Amino acid sequence: MxxxxxxxxxxxxxxxxxxxxxxxxxxxxxxxEGGHFLLRIEDIDTTRxxxxxxxxxxxxxxxxxxEWDYPIRRQSDHFDDYAALLxxxxxxxxxxxxxxxxxxIAAEITRSNSAPQGPEGPIYPGICRHLSDLQRQxxxxxxxxxxxxxxxVKAMASVPLSSLRFEEVGKGIIQCDPAPxxxxxxxxxxxxxxxxxxxxxxDALQGVNLVVRxxxxxxxxxxxxxxxxxxxxxTPRYMHHGLIxxxxxxxxxxxxxxxxxxxxxxxxxxxxxxxxxxxxx
Ligand code: GLU
Numbered sequence: 001m002x003x004x005x006x007x008x009x010x011x012x013x014x015x016x017x018x019x020x021x022x023x024x025x026x027x028x029x030x031x032x033e034g035g036h037f038l039l040r041i042e043d044i045d046t047t048r049x050x051x052x053x054x055x056x057x058x059x060x061x062x063x064x065x066x067e068w069d070y071p072i073r074r075q076s077d078h079f080d081d082y083a084a085l086l087x088x089x090x091x092x093x094x095x096x097x098x099x100x101x102x103x104x105i106a107a108e109i110t111r112s113n114s115a116p117q118g119p120e121g122p123i124y125p126g127i128c129r130h131l132s133d134l135q136r137q138x139x140x141x142x143x144x145x146x147x148x149x150x151x152x153v154k155a156m157a158s159v160p161l162s163s164l165r166f167e168e169v170g171k172g173i174i175q176c177d178p179a180p181x182x183x184x185x186x187x188x189x190x191x192x193x194x195x196x197x198x199x200x201x202x203d204a205l206q207g208v209n210l211v212v213r214x215x216x217x218x219x220x221x222x223x224x225x226x227x228x229x230x231x232x233x234x235t236p237r238y239m240h241h242g243l244i245x246x247x248x249x250x251x252x253x254x255x256x257x258x259x260x261x262x263x264x265x266x267x268x269x270x271x272x273x274x275x276x277x278x279x280x281x
Contacts (some may be wrong), residue, residue: 002033002034002035002036003028003030003033003035003036003039003208003209003210004035004037004038004207004208004209004210004212005027005029005035005208005211006026006028006037006038006039006204006206006208006211007023007026007027007037007038007040007042007061008039008040008042008202008213009020009023009041009057010041010042010043011041011043011044011050011051011053011054011056011057012050012053013053014043014053014056014065014260014262014281015056015057015060015260015261016259016260016261017244017274017277018243018244018259019057019280020064020066020261020274020275020278021120021146021241021278021280022213022214022241023061023066024066024278025212025239026210026212026280027066027068029047029210029212029239030210033135034144035068036070037068037069037165038068038070038073038206038208039058039061039068040071040072040074040202040206041057041072041073041075041076042157042199043052043074043075043076044075044076044079044082044191044192044193044194044195044198046076046190046191050117054074055071056262058072060261063265063271064073064271064274064275065271065275068140073202073206073217075193075202078202078229079192079193081201081205082187082192082193082201083192083193084224085193085201086148086186086187086197088231089150089230089231090148092158092230093151093154094151094154094155094158094230095130095148095149095150096129096131096136096149096151096183097131097136097139097140097146097147097148097149098124098128098129098146098147098149098183099128099139099142099144099145099146100124100128101193102128104123104127105124105127108125108127109122109125112125112181116182118180118181118220119180119181119220119222120181120184120219120220123180123182123183124149124182124183126182126183128149129151131184131265137215139253144279145189146184147185148186149152149184149185149186150183150184150186152178152181152183155178155230156178156179156226158230159226159229161177162175163229164176164178164222164226164229165225166235166236166237166238167237167238168227168240169210169237169238170239171268174221176221176222176224176225176241177223178222178226181223184196184223191230196220196223196224196227197218197227199224200224200227200228200231200233201227201233203224204228204231204233208236209234209237210237210238210239211237211238211239212239213240213241214240214241214242214243215240215242215243216243217240217263218240220239232277235278244278244280254263261274264277
């Protein structure tokens with residue numbers, strides 16, 4: 001089987017050294033095995049993503065010589081694909097509309113005096129989970145904004161827990177437990193798909209069989225594995241790499257302007273010198 005990896009940045013800023021490290025690693029993994037390396041632009045959050053960042057990322061990758069195979073997939077061109085997945089989950093009664101505002105959720109958490117934390121923050125207290133069809137209909141008719149949430153209990157009951165596993169390269173088989181995430185949001189009005197849904201579907205659609213990405217997304221893989229099971233998608237191997245730090249030991253974030261490829265280019269660094277900054281092999 002040919003190895004297919006990808007680099008999947010969100011164009012909410014310019015390419016930074018953390019990105020370069022990740023892209024280089026993914027590309028190297030594919031090239032070493034005679035496989036393919038893809039570029040996907042994850043721009044579902046149209047309020048935060050900007051075309052100039054997308055252009056900048058593409059230009060900087062080319063400048064670094066980190067070229068990709070095949071045309072780029074831009075997620076915002078494929079909202080219909082994600083809507084079809086939501087419909088599939090809806091037909092099986094695995095998602096429900098949630099009309100709560102963030103404020104209402106916070107108030108309910110305070111009121112109930114219990115705030116169990118999931119890997120992505122407090123767990124949704126389930127206010128809208130048990131609305132009747134009539135109540136939902138009334139809210140739709142009123143035009144109230146809603147998000148679509150996965151009914152975690154139902155979802156977990158529909159797949160054998162023991163099958164929710166994935167291979168982490170160098171570590172072995174990881175058993176997943178997505179339950180602590182609670183009823184996660186799979187779509188919102190302003191963002192008609194979530195990162196979790198789009199990334200899981202796109203990796204399968206594009207034949208990605210080795211996902212190389214930062215350790216910060218390791219927990220999210222438990223959700224992705226569940227979505228793969230629910231949507232009958234294949235499971236790739238995963239390689240979650242450590243996050244890189246600057247020479248002072250500070251973890252590089254997207255807000256670090258000094259560490260963008262753009263600013264390094266402006267300072268006169270060559271592509272080879274920039275690549276060397278992230279060469280830990
Ligand atoms: N788009 C995500 C980000 O830029 C990465 C997604 C992934 O690699 O799974 O943080």
